[in-house]
Amino acid sequence: MKVFSGKSKRVILIILCLFAAVILLIIGLKLSFRPESITEEHFSEKDKDKISARLHIDCQNVKIEKATFSHAKDSVFMFYISDIEKEDIDGNYYNEVYQPAANPEKIFYDSSENTYISCILDTDTKTAEIKLTAYDDELYKVLKN
Numbered sequence: 001m002k003v004f005s006g007k008s009k010r011v012i013l014i015i016l017c018l019f020a021a022v023i024l025l026i027i028g029l030k031l032s033f034r035p036e037s038i039t040e041e042h043f044s045e046k047d048k049d050k051i052s053a054r055l056h057i058d059c060q061n062v063k064i065e066k067a068t069f070s071h072a073k074d075s076v077f078m079f080y081i082s083d084i085e086k087e088d089i090d091g092n093y094y095n096e097v098y099q100p101a102a103n104p105e106k107i108f109y110d111s112s113e114n115t116y117i118s119c120i121l122d123t124d125t126k127t128a129e130i131k132l133t134a135y136d137d138e139l140y141k142v143l144k145n
Contacts, residue, residue: 037068038143047142054139055079055130056092056113062128069143077132077139084128086121093119 043051043064051064062084069077086107093109105124111117116134121127132139 036070036143037066039066040064043142047145050138050142051079054136055117055132056089056111057081057084057130058088061085061088065127067143069140075135075140077136077143079130079132081128081130082126084121084126086123089119089121089128 040063048064051067052058052060063082064079065082066080067077069075089109092113093111095107095109105122107121107123109119109121111119114132117130117132119128119130
């Protein structure tokens, strides 16, 4: 007694191959959206200059501790900055005077130059989190090299 004929075996094999392809595609998509972190040792002075130009901050005075990004084209870039003063961003960012009561040391800024850039400055620890919510090819190249 035959369980499967030759044609049925081919159909089952095709279905299994398609299922495997879908699984591999899902895994690939998950990996492409997983954020990657880069520490300060990765950045050359030229890289820091490019980053400061794209983020509209003065990197002569500040230190880029870490950057995170995903490999997807709709990336979110996060930069963690230390040794930053309010004066380092005041000229290029504006404050909507929104300070949560729970932590008055944190000041929320938006970039005057690019609406996709925002910053949370902690005046107590002199650190900032700068977030770019749009894909930037130049920043992606700096971070990938």
